[in-house]
Amino acid sequence: MKANIGINKSDSAKIVEILSHYLADSYYLYLKTHNFHWNVTGMYFENLHKLFDTQYNALFDSLDEIAERIRSLGEFVPATYSQLKELTCLKETKEVPKDREMIKILLEDHETIIRNLRSWIEETNKAGDAGTSDFLTARIEEHEKTAWMLRSHFD
Template identity: 80%
Template sequence: MKANIGINKSNISKVVSILSNYLADSYFLYFKTHGFHWNVTGMFFQPLHKLFDEQYNSLFSSLDEIAERIRSLGEYVPATYNQLKDLTCLKELKDIPKDMEMLKVLAEDHETIIRNLRTWIDEVTAAGDVGTADFLTARIEEHEKTAWMLRSHLV
């Protein structure tokens, strides 16, 4: 049974497309952050290992929240690696970077997501989905805080 929540089918499709892109970006950022947690070395190993641990756990929790938002709109969630890879705008790395480069890469990825979220919030609002707009607004605050923490290590 499809959801009858006061948003037409066309607008639900637009919102689900946005949420699917956000899910893919968040998944790839989670995966990258977790990989950096495993592979960080150098003088700042301990604090960066702990920082990346906190960040990938937070990202992992957000994946379920994003997926549940899609399901609450009555649609299925993209759930294969290939589906997510096709939906993300984030780039994979060929090699493991040095510790400071890890921070830079993660900060840039969070900032990419922040810019996308600003656009997506406007789009879901125009589609009449204030619930998703509110959800994405809360998520943007989390990405802004994380990007700030990452940038602070680079000063």
């Protein structure tokens, strides 16, 4: 049974597309952050290992929230690696960078997501989906806080 929640079919499809892109970006960022958690070395190993642990766990929790938002709109969630790879705008990191480069890469990815979220919030507002707009607004705050924490390593 299709959801009958006051959003027309074309707007709902656009919102699900937005959420699917956000899910893919979040999943890629989760994997990258977890990779860096496992592979960080150097003088600041312990602090970065803990920081990345906190960040990848928060990202992991967000994946379920994003997927559940898609399901609440009555659609199935893209959940295969090939689907997520097609949907993400983030780049894979194939090598293990040095610790400062890890921080820079994660910061750039969070900032990319923040910029996308700003645009997506406008689109969900135009579609009349206050629920998704509020959800994305809460998520942007989390990414901004994480970006600030990462950026602070360069001051």
